[in-house]
Structure formats: C-alpha cells, structure tokens
Amino acid sequence: MDVTFKKKKEVLEGEVALKSRDLEDSHEGFKGEIEDCTFEDKFITISPECVRCNLCVEECPVNAVSDSTSSRPARILENCVKCEICAQTCPVKCIHVIESTSAVQDDVTFHLKDVEVPHRKLRMELIKVNPDNCDSCATCVKFCPTGAIAVPEGEIAQIDTDACVGCGACANVCPQGSIDLVRELGPVMKTKKLLVDQDTCVQCQVCEENCPVDAIKIDGDRVVLDQEKCILCEVCSTKCPVGALKLEMV
Template identity: 65%
Template sequence: MEIIFKKKKEALKNQVALKSLDLDEKQEDFHPEIMAGSLEDKFITISPECVRCNLCAVECPVDAIQEATTNRPARILDNCVKCEICAQTCPVGAVHVMESTSQVDEDVEFRIQDLKTPHRKLRMKEIMVDPAKCKSHAICAQFCPTGAITVEDGEVAIIDKKACVGCGACVSVCPEKAINLERELGPVIKTRELLIDQDTCVQCQVCEENCPVDAIKAGADLVTLDEDKCILCEVCSTKCPVGALKLREVAR
C-alpha cells in the first residue's frame, strides 16, 4: 500500500509563517524560504485490527510497546529502535512498518509506503480451558481472529483446535485466566545485516554506548559484534559519526 500527498510550496510557506507567529507574535514580517531537498524516515505503527494477544509486547527486546487492553490496541512507544521484530511476530499483520519520503521541489510531495515484512512461524501446540475458572464472559470469542472459540450462554468456552493459530489473544483478554496455551514461535527472520568498516571506525565508542541490547563493543583496535544479541535495529548505524556502521537489506 502506498499513499501520496501533494501540496503547493507556497501553501507550506504560509503554514511555516503562521507557525512562527504562534511562537513569537513579533515576527509579523517573517518570510520563510523553502529549499529543495528530500527526507526519508521509517516508523512502526499498530492498526485497530490488533487482537490484543500482546505477542508484540512480549517479544519486543527493548520494552517499546505498551500492552493492549480490551479497550485499546497495543501502542508503539517513543523508545522504539525499529528492529521490526514486532511486525514479524504479529499473528494478524496489525503491526506495520511504514517508510515515509518527503520531497521538496517545485511542489511538496509526501509519500508513505507500507513495507512488506516476513512473518515468524507460529503454531498452536496445545490449548485448554479450565472449566472451574471459565465464567462464560465470551471476551475470548470476541477477540479470536479465526473464530475458533464459541461460548454458549452459561457454558464453558469451546475451542476448535484445528482453527486455533496459537496467537494467545484469548489468554490475554480472559479476565479469569481460564485458558492455558502452549505454542511454538519460530526464530526472528534476518532481513538485514550490519556491516562494519573497521578502517573508517575512529573508536569513539558511540555505538557501544547506545546499543540497546549490549551487542556491540568498541575495543582498542576493532569493533566486535555479538550476532546472537544483535537485533539489527537502526541505533548504531544512525548514530555512528563517521558512517562506519551500515545496515543493509539482505536478499531472501
């Protein structure tokens, strides 16, 4: 999916001028100049289709996702490092990796594109309802993405194991904690690799200081990477002051 917004450069100038008045009423004669250029960015968002399973929050390596409740979906927090593990983990594709491009020329164009993300293996191994705990609230059936749960009035919830995908939405929303799930979650799929240019590196240790999972070390002569710890986020590569670290997409 791709969305494109276009705006006249003059309209953007007027917006900037009005904003300057909000900040300083004395700047009535301020006339902004919009220079040509482009800017690319990436962000992750969670759509209302979230089924409240909270797998994304559980698997997030930096605690950057606020867990969902029955009243609202999960939410990406400001400390997100864009490792994309949440998007790979979401069983219903409700987590989206978005790429945005702003281009200023004769006009202003904003382009937003939904990037494709591979999905990790997710399988239900065993799921059971404790009849002593189940109170027939039917909230589990409401959030089940495959319709695998039926709850008759006053009866214990029934789960069709052939239809269950093991997402755990029912477990997460059940107020009585009456559902027990055993599932299989596959490894994160490596879609990128981190390249280290040892000759360019100046041993400033910025990468080591900022790595959110302690996966990179800047020694006296070499930068070393613990690939088992590395989550292939965008922190070290964007903060390196000399461009010695680059994150590259790999062919799949």
C-alpha cells in the same frame, strides 16, 4: 499500501510562517522560505485490527510496545528502535513498517510505502479452558482472529483446536485467566545485516554507548559485534558520525 500525495510549496511556507507567530523571537511579517530538500524516514504503527494477543509486547527486545487490553490495542512507544521484530511476530499482520519520503521542490511530495516483512512461525501446541474459572463472558470470542472459540449459552468456552493458531489473544483478554496456552514461536528472521567498516571507524564509542541491547563494543581499534545479541535495529548505523556502520538488506 503505496500512497503519494502533494501540497503546494507556498502552502507549506505559509504554515511555517503561521506557526512562527508562537515563537517569542518572531518578527511581524516573517515569511517562511523552504529550500529544496529530501527527507527519508521509517516508522512502525499498529492498526486497529489488533487482536490483543500481546505477542508484540512479549517479544519487543527494548520494551517499546505498550500492553494491550480488551479495551485498548497495543501501541508503539517513542523508544522504538525499528528492529521490526514486532511486525514479524504479529499473527494477524496488523503491525506495519512504513517507509516515508518527503521531498520539497516545486511542490511538496509525501510518499508512504508498506515494507514487506516476513512472519515468524507460530503454532498452537496445547490450549485448554479451566471450567472452574470460565464464567461464559465470551470476551475471548470477540478477539479470536480465526473464530476458533464459541461460548454456548450457559456453558464454558469451547475451542476448535484445528482453527486455533496459538496467538494467545483469548488468554490475554480473559478476565478470569481461565485459558492456558502452550505455543511454538519460531526464531526472528534475519532480513538485514550490519556492515562494519573497520578502516573508517574512529573509535568514538557512540555505537557502544547507544546500542539498546549491548551488542556492540569497541575493543582497541576494532568494532566487535555480538551477532547473537544484535537485533539489527537502526540505532548504531544512524548515530555513527563517520558512516562506519551500515544496515543492508539481505
């Protein structure tokens, strides 16, 4: 996705003025005036094609993805730190990392662009159906992304192991818990690196206090980064008040 759309600056100013009427201290005749500016952001979203495998839920290091069920797809929560691990993990590429740019000049321009994210290795090693539990409801068939499951009338679920990718959607949605899966999931791929400018750092400890996985510490006058723990999110680099931390694409 690479989309750009615009609106007139006067329209946005009118919307600001309209919303200001809800403020207690607003004055009649208030006119919203917006100066020229540019704002960049990034967000992660899950499309309706979610197959309910819950891999993203299991792999999120900060519990920022809500559980999916047969009636509800997974959802990114407000505590997301944009590490992109969920997008790397999704077996059907329905989790999107989107960069947004909003620019106010003569017009207001919004630009949305999908970020290319590599995918981790995912492979099914063993999958089987417990014949004593399966009640032939075929819920698993509905969510299998590769059509690897069939439920003949009056029989238990049949799985084509050559077509199965090991995502686990069937095991997650099965109401009877009748599907057992063993899979191989590869390591997270490093697409960024965190640069630390020791000379600029003022030892304020903001990075240490805000790191969601305790991967960064201040030791004397130096920043110490635990490479094994670090998930390359955007927390420390965006909160550092002096720009001593910076995420850079590899």
